[in-house]
Amino acid sequence: MIRIFSYSRSSTRMETPSIAELPQHLEDEDRVIWVDLEDPDDEEMGVLGGIFGFHVLAAEDCIQGGYLPMLDIYNTYAFFVLHAIDTAEMEAHLKTIEVGYFLGERFLVTHHAKQVKSIFDTRGKIAQNPSVLLNSPDLLLHNIIDTATDHYVPAIEALKNRIENTDNEPDEIKKLNIEVATLQQIGKLQQDVLTRLAKEDLPYITESYRIYYQNVQTHMIRAVQFAESCASQLSAHQTAHIVQTNNQQVQTVRTLTALITPLATATFLTVLLQPNLSDLVNLSDEAWASTNTLIILIISGSIAGLFKLKKWF
Numbered sequence: 001m002i003r004i005f006s007y008s009r010s011s012t013r014m015e016t017p018s019i020a021e022l023p024q025h026l027e028d029e030d031r032v033i034w035v036d037l038e039d040p041d042d043e044e045m046g047v048l049g050g051i052f053g054f055h056v057l058a059a060e061d062c063i064q065g066g067y068l069p070m071l072d073i074y075n076t077y078a079f080f081v082l083h084a085i086d087t088a089e090m091e092a093h094l095k096t097i098e099v100g101y102f103l104g105e106r107f108l109v110t111h112h113a114k115q116v117k118s119i120f121d122t123r124g125k126i127a128q129n130p131s132v133l134l135n136s137p138d139l140l141l142h143n144i145i146d147t148a149t150d151h152y153v154p155a156i157e158a159l160k161n162r163i164e165n166t167d168n169e170p171d172e173i174k175k176l177n178i179e180v181a182t183l184q185q186i187g188k189l190q191q192d193v194l195t196r197l198a199k200e201d202l203p204y205i206t207e208s209y210r211i212y213y214q215n216v217q218t219h220m221i222r223a224v225q226f227a228e229s230c231a232s233q234l235s236a237h238q239t240a241h242i243v244q245t246n247n248q249q250v251q252t253v254r255t256l257t258a259l260i261t262p263l264a265t266a267t268f269l270t271v272l273l274q275p276n277l278s279d280l281v282n283l284s285d286e287a288w289a290s291t292n293t294l295i296i297l298i299i300s301g302s303i304a305g306l307f308k309l310k311k312w313f
Contacts, residue, residue: 002044005034005126007134014130019044022051026107032134033107034126036119040111052109054079054102062100062111069189071196077104078204080193083186084148087117090155094179096186099148101141103204108137110144118147138205139212145194146216152223156183160230180230187224194220 006015006025009032017025025031037044048059058079061067071080080103083096097116102109110119122144126133133140159179166172197205198213205213 001038002040002047003036003038003123005036005130005134007032007034007130009135012131014126014134019047019051022047026051029106031106032137032140034134034137034140035107035109036123037109037111038115038119039113048102048109048111052077052102052107058102062102065098065100065113067098068186069193071193073202077102077107078202082145082148082190082193084112084116084118085151085155086114087151087155088115090151090158093175094155094159094183096182103137103141105204106137108140116148117151118144121147136206136209138209142209142212142216146212146219149194149216149219149223152187152220153226156223156226156230159183160226163230180227183227183230184224187220187227191217191220191224 002019004017004019004022004025006017006022007013008015008028008030010030015025022033022035025033035047037047045063048054048062049056054062054077055074058072058074061081062079067081069080069082071078078101080101082099082101084099086095086097089095097112097114099116099119100111112119122133122140125143133143159176163176166176194213194217196202198210198217
């Protein structure tokens with residue numbers, strides 16, 4: 001799906017032209033254009049190279065996807081990739097949605113495979129008051145990535161909650177490890193991109209707006225710190241689980257030893273003493289069986305009582 005927003009600075013009017021009308025709007029230097037591509041078809045994707053004339057490598061990177069956060073500067077635009085939290089899935093697992101951005105002097109193009117909440121919310125704001133955000137592409141971009149960055153904190157909190165309540169199943173632990181590692185990798189690279197947007201003298205970000213990007217960078221740094229705390233929490237949880245499991249295994253071995261040793265000792269002593277006792281006492285086989293059982297129980301109980309007294313189990 002393609003959504004095109006064309007804002008006239010002089011008339012303060014917004015239009016939503018078709019793909020066929022887009023070239024005419026781009027030629028008007030009074031206009032700011034936002035093209036949002038959400039899971040677009042081939043015709044819609046054609047605007048990247050056919051209408052905007054983006055470099056074939058940048059267009060291919062955007063179409064193919066599968067990229068970590070990155071930033072490339074071209075002659076008339078900047079192309080970069082950032083990852084937004086998949087807010088629809090974050091309670092069950094932490095996933096991100098790759099978003100490609102083309103930022104020029106009078107336009108912003110966004111591309112994503114599925115709905116991104118920050119972009120959805122921005123479209124709603126524009127519908128209510130287009131002059132606030134569509135007056136400048138870099139201000140529009142800031143609103144999108146600022147909201148997207150804010151979504152990292154609740155997503156990480158949900159992840160931490162899942163770590164605290166995990167049942168330590170191997171598959172679940174493996175899944176959590178992958179999510180935490182992915183979060184750390186994406187977070188650090190995204191922090192680097194936002195640092196460049198905030199600190200470098202990029203041609204498509206107005207100097208007066210740079211302070212707003214620095215604020216987004218600060219929020220991303222905080223998210224990265226939270227991600228590192230998740231990694232520490234998961235590591236500590238795994239260590240505690242291993243210690244608990246080892247302690248349980250040791251206790252089981254000690255309990256089995258305490259139960260088997262008295263019985264084995266009593267049986268051995270009974271077998272050893274039976275010939276001597278049989279010479280002194282004339283008992284039937286049935287009587288001897290009962291006597292042996294009684295002796296075994298007495299010796300076993302005595303040894304078990306001693307073990308218990310010593311707190312061996």
